[in-house]
Amino acid sequence: MVPAQTAPSDQGMAQTEQPIRVQVSTVAEASVVGDLTLTGTVEAENSVILTSRVMGQVEQLTVREGDRVKAGQLIAQLDVSDLQAQRNQAQAAVNVAQSAYQGAQTQVRQAEAELAEAEAELADAQVNQQRMSRLQADGAVSQSMLDQANTQVAMLQARTNRIQASIRQAEMGIGQAQAQVQQAQSGVAQMEANLAHGTVTAPFDGVVTHKQIEIGAMAGAGQPLVTLESVDRLRLSVEVPEAAIAQVRVGQPEQVRLDALNQTIAGTVSQVIPSADPVSHNFTVKVSLPANAEVLPGMFGRLVGLSTTERQTLQIPRSALVESTGITGVFIVQDNQAIFHPVTLGNPQGDGVEVFSGVQLGDRVILNPPADLKENTPIEIGPG
Known part of the structure; x- marks a missing residue:
C-alpha cells in the first residue's frame, strides 16, 4: 500500500524541525528481460x-457539455450589428469611389470627342495656311490674309494641346479612382469576413467537452467559447523510454489495457515524436484506438507487451513509493533534506520496480517514508 503524504511545507519552516532518522536505498541499474507495460x-x-474571432455579445449558444455535433453545425452566434454598420459604411465608400471612377471615365470620353473635333479643325486650318502661303508668294493675296491663316492654326494648335493635357489629367484621375474603388472593395470584403466570423460552427464531428461562456456574455476577439473533441478518433499517448524506442514503428499493432472498462483493445502506432524529453529522455508515442463508444478522452490506459528484449533500467524498492497530492x-535525500520527486514507473521486478524518469543512478531514496514526512524535512540516515 502506497502511503499518502502531506502537502510540502515551506523550506524555512522545515529547517527548524528536528531531523528524522530514515533508511535509504541507492538507485541501481539492472538488466531486465520481459515485456514493458507503459502507462x-x-x-x-x-x-x-x-474561440471568437470578433467582439460581440453571445446571442445564441446551441450546445451543452456532452452534446455531439456534426461538422458545420452552428455552435454560437454573436451580435455583430456594429460590424454590419461598418460594412454598410464600407459599401457606401465603394459607391462613392465607383461614382468618381465613372465620372472620370465620362470626362475622358468627352475630352476625346472634343479632341477629335479640334484636330479636324486644325487639319483644315493647316491646309488653308499652306494655300495662303503659296498665294501670298505669288502676290495673289495680301500678307494680312496669310497672317490670319497663321493665327488660326496657332489658336487651334493651342486648343488641341489643352485638350490633350486635360485627357492626360483625366486618365490619371481614372487610375486614382480605380485604386480607391479597389481599396473600398477590400474594406467591404474585410467587413463581410468579420461578419461571417460572428457565426461559429463545428470544424469536425465531435463532442462538446467544455463550455467556457454563456448566452448574453460579451465575447472578445480570441476568447474561448467551447472545447470540441473528436471522440470517434481517439489515441493513447504514452512515454516510451529511450531503451525501447528503437522497437516502436509507425503502423505496428499494440495492445492497450483500459482498466476502467476492464478491456484490452487492439491499437496501432500512429505517431512517434522524434524528439526525447530533455529531462526524462522519454519519447512520446501515439497509439490510435478503434471506434468505441465506451472509451472516453482522459481515461487511464496501459500499453502492454511492447518489448521482449533485454534492457538496462533503473530500479528502486517499491517500499520507497509514496503519493503526494x-x-x-519518491523522497530523495539531498543536502540532508527530503525532496519529493515524481516518477514514471515501469514493470514490477520482485520487490522493486522499474523507473523511467524522476530519479538518477546513485540517488538515495527513502524507504518506508513516514506518513507525516514533508518536503525539505531534515533527514538523518540510519543504519540499513
Missing part, C-alpha cells in the same frame, strides 16, 4: 478550443 492517457486525435513519487 498513458487516452486523448482525442482532434481537440480544439473554438495524487502524484506517485
Whole structure:
C-alpha cells in the first residue's frame, strides 16, 4: 500500500524541525528481460478550443457539455450589428469611389470627342495656311490674309494641346479612382469576413467537452467559447523510454489495457515524436484506438507487451513509493533534506520496480517514508 503524504511545507519552516532518522536505498541499474507495460492517457486525435474571432455579445449558444455535433453545425452566434454598420459604411465608400471612377471615365470620353473635333479643325486650318502661303508668294493675296491663316492654326494648335493635357489629367484621375474603388472593395470584403466570423460552427464531428461562456456574455476577439473533441478518433499517448524506442514503428499493432472498462483493445502506432524529453529522455508515442463508444478522452490506459528484449533500467524498492497530492513519487535525500520527486514507473521486478524518469543512478531514496514526512524535512540516515 502506497502511503499518502502531506502537502510540502515551506523550506524555512522545515529547517527548524528536528531531523528524522530514515533508511535509504541507492538507485541501481539492472538488466531486465520481459515485456514493458507503459502507462498513458487516452486523448482525442482532434481537440480544439473554438474561440471568437470578433467582439460581440453571445446571442445564441446551441450546445451543452456532452452534446455531439456534426461538422458545420452552428455552435454560437454573436451580435455583430456594429460590424454590419461598418460594412454598410464600407459599401457606401465603394459607391462613392465607383461614382468618381465613372465620372472620370465620362470626362475622358468627352475630352476625346472634343479632341477629335479640334484636330479636324486644325487639319483644315493647316491646309488653308499652306494655300495662303503659296498665294501670298505669288502676290495673289495680301500678307494680312496669310497672317490670319497663321493665327488660326496657332489658336487651334493651342486648343488641341489643352485638350490633350486635360485627357492626360483625366486618365490619371481614372487610375486614382480605380485604386480607391479597389481599396473600398477590400474594406467591404474585410467587413463581410468579420461578419461571417460572428457565426461559429463545428470544424469536425465531435463532442462538446467544455463550455467556457454563456448566452448574453460579451465575447472578445480570441476568447474561448467551447472545447470540441473528436471522440470517434481517439489515441493513447504514452512515454516510451529511450531503451525501447528503437522497437516502436509507425503502423505496428499494440495492445492497450483500459482498466476502467476492464478491456484490452487492439491499437496501432500512429505517431512517434522524434524528439526525447530533455529531462526524462522519454519519447512520446501515439497509439490510435478503434471506434468505441465506451472509451472516453482522459481515461487511464496501459500499453502492454511492447518489448521482449533485454534492457538496462533503473530500479528502486517499491517500499520507497509514496503519493503526494495524487502524484506517485519518491523522497530523495539531498543536502540532508527530503525532496519529493515524481516518477514514471515501469514493470514490477520482485520487490522493486522499474523507473523511467524522476530519479538518477546513485540517488538515495527513502524507504518506508513516514506518513507525516514533508518536503525539505531534515533527514538523518540510519543504519540499513
